[in-house]
Amino acid sequence: MRVPAAAPDALFDLAVNRAHVALRGLRPGDPSHALAEWHARTRFARRVPLEAVKAALSQKPDAPGEWHWAGGPEGGWVVGKAPFP
Numbered sequence: 023m024r025v026p027a028a029a030p031d032a033l034f035d036l037a038v039n040r041a042h043v044a045l046r047g048l049r050p051g052d053p054s055h056a057l058a059e060w061h062a063r064t065r066f067a068r069r070v071p072l073e074a075v076k077a078a079l080s081q082k083p084d085a086p087g088e089w090h091w092a093g094g095p096e097g098g099w100v101v102g103k104a105p106f107p
Contacts, residue, residue: 029069031094032106037066038078038091039104045079 029037041057050056054076061072078091082099090104091097 029066029095031097033066034070034074034078034094035091035097035104036106037064037070038075039106040064040066041075042079042082042089042091 041060044060045053045057048056057076057079058072061067061075066075074095078095078097082089087101088103089099089101092100092104
C-alpha cells in the first residue's frame with residue numbers, strides 16, 4: 023500500500039481556506055457532513071486529509087473580521103484575506 027505524500031504548505035493553506043469559504047457560503051445545518059461532501063469533490067482530497075482540514079477549521083478564532091489560514095499543517099489563523107482565494 024502506497025502512503026500519499028504530505029501536502030505542501032501552500033496546498034494545505036488553500037484547502038483550509040477554501041473549506042472555510044465553502045462552509046461560510048453554505049451555512050449548513052450539519053457542517054461536518056457538508057465539509058465531507060465538499061472534501062470528496064475537491065482535488066485536495068488525496069493530498070490533504072479531511073481530519074486535518076477539520077482540525078484547522080476548529081482552531082479559527084471567534085473574533086470578528088476576515089481570517090485566513092497560513093503556514094501549512096503547523097500554521098494558524100491570520101487576520102486578513104488569504105493571498106489565494
